[in-house]
Amino acid sequence: MDDRTWTSLERALEYVATGAADGVGFVFTATDPLVGVDLDDCRDPEAGEPLEPASSIIEQLDSFTEVSPSGTGYHVLLEGDLPDGRNRHGSIEMYDQARFFTVTADHVDGTPTSINERQEALEEVHEEFVASEESGTAGTVDDESPNTEARDQPLELEDEDLLEKARSASNGEKFDRLWRGSTAGYxxxxxxxxxxxxxxAFWTGGDHARMDRLFRQSGLSREKWDEVHYADGSTYGEKTIERAIDATDEFYDPSAAVSGNTMEVGVDSPFESYVQNDTSRPKQTYLEEKNRLLEHRVDDLEQTIVEQREQLETLTAERNELRTLLEQREETLEQIREQPVDDHSIRRRMKSVFRGG
Structure with missing residues (x-):
């Protein structure tokens, strides 16, 4: 995210009013004291009322709260330090840096109109709804996979050791090609x-932060990774990681490796099982993702065709103009050839021709 493009709220709103942008967003950084709590799928858009546990969380945090862009959730903005540990569970997410937040300014009645310092409340909400093993969000699907226990085990392997294991696995050649930036076969x-x-996702145990750090070291890393591509303010990289974790049903388990389990050498990526016509849930995820990518590619191609057509029309017009000018000059030269004139007149008319008249 380029901080040179950031500005004040007033100027951002003025810019949106011109129609040049769809909305306003805020980027959390390590240098500001702000924390954003994103509560998804917890608001009845027709009744305009929060569902549990959102209503309790909003009341407990007691700071500026707005309706999210989708109308089905809330954003709570407050001052504090985000506690250590994971920052999302189910439909609850907390961010204090490196995150773009869409801002609607659709203030929720009954909540403060100011952003308040709420460190103690933040820690309590984080412990109860995010960090705790028993935490959950009523009425929503938990973002943890069936083998949550394996994913929650921290991997003590250093990055280089982890990468070496990935390269030495049964699909290590495939991993190494992708790691070096090859897109062959895709x-x-x-x-x-x-x-x-x-x-x-498999090798890191679904560790979002570590996946992001490692991907940035790979040959596939590019500027698009940090571009905001979604209405909720998510970047292309964030969504790709989330989808990869959701599509991965098995994760590397160091303890299983000790007991001789074949997972020690690394199962094939669930992404590859899609290509092998696996009938499991990941195949549907892949097809949906591929359809979305194809739609974007079709849109890009259509835009390219429009641009090329416009360029062709411009070139055709320029060619016709040059052809007309050439024909006019040839007619003038022919007239000069047919008329007996003295040397002085010839020189004068020749100059006139090559000066465009």
Whole structure:
């Protein structure tokens, strides 16, 4: 995210009013004291009322709260330090840096109109709804996979050791190609990005932050990774990692490796099982993702065709103009050849021709 493009809220709103942008967003950084709590799928858009546990969280945090862009959730903005540990569970997410937040300014009645310092309340909410093993969000699907226990085990392997294991696995050659930036065998780089992220999800135990750090070291890393591509303010990289984790049903388990389990050498990425016509849930995820990518590619191609057609029309007009000018000059030269004139007149008329009249 380029901080040179950031500005004040007033100027941002003025810019949106011109129609040049769809909305306003805020970027959390390590240098500001702000924390954003994102509560998804917890608001009845027709009744305009929060569902549990959102209503309790909003009341407990007691700071500026707005309706999210979708109308089905809330943003709570407050001052504090985000506690250590994971920052998301189910439909609850907390961010204090490196995150773009869309801002609607659709203030929720009954909540403060100011952003308040709420460190103690933040820690309590984080402990109860995010960090705790028993935490959950009523009425929503938990973002943890069936083997949550394996994912929650921290991997003590250093990055280089982890990468070496990935390269030495049964699909290590495939991992190494993707790691070096090769997209061979994939219809687009986006699909290659997804394949590498699925492999990283397995080897890191679904560790979002570590996957992001490792991907940035790979040959597939590019500026698009940090571009905001979604209405909720998520970047392309964040969504790719989330989808890869959701599509991964098995994760590397060091304890299983000790007992001789074949997972020690690394199962194939779930992404590859899609290609092998596996009938499991990941195949549906892949097809949906591929359809989305194809739609983007079609849109890009259509835009390219429009641009090329406009360029062709411009070139055709220029060619016709040059052809007309050439024909006019040839007619003038022919007239000069047919008329007996003295040397002085010839020189004068020749100059006139080559000066365009």
């Amino acid at each position: 219809d687009s780089q986006s699909e290659a990005d997804m394949a590498l992220c699925c492999l990283l």
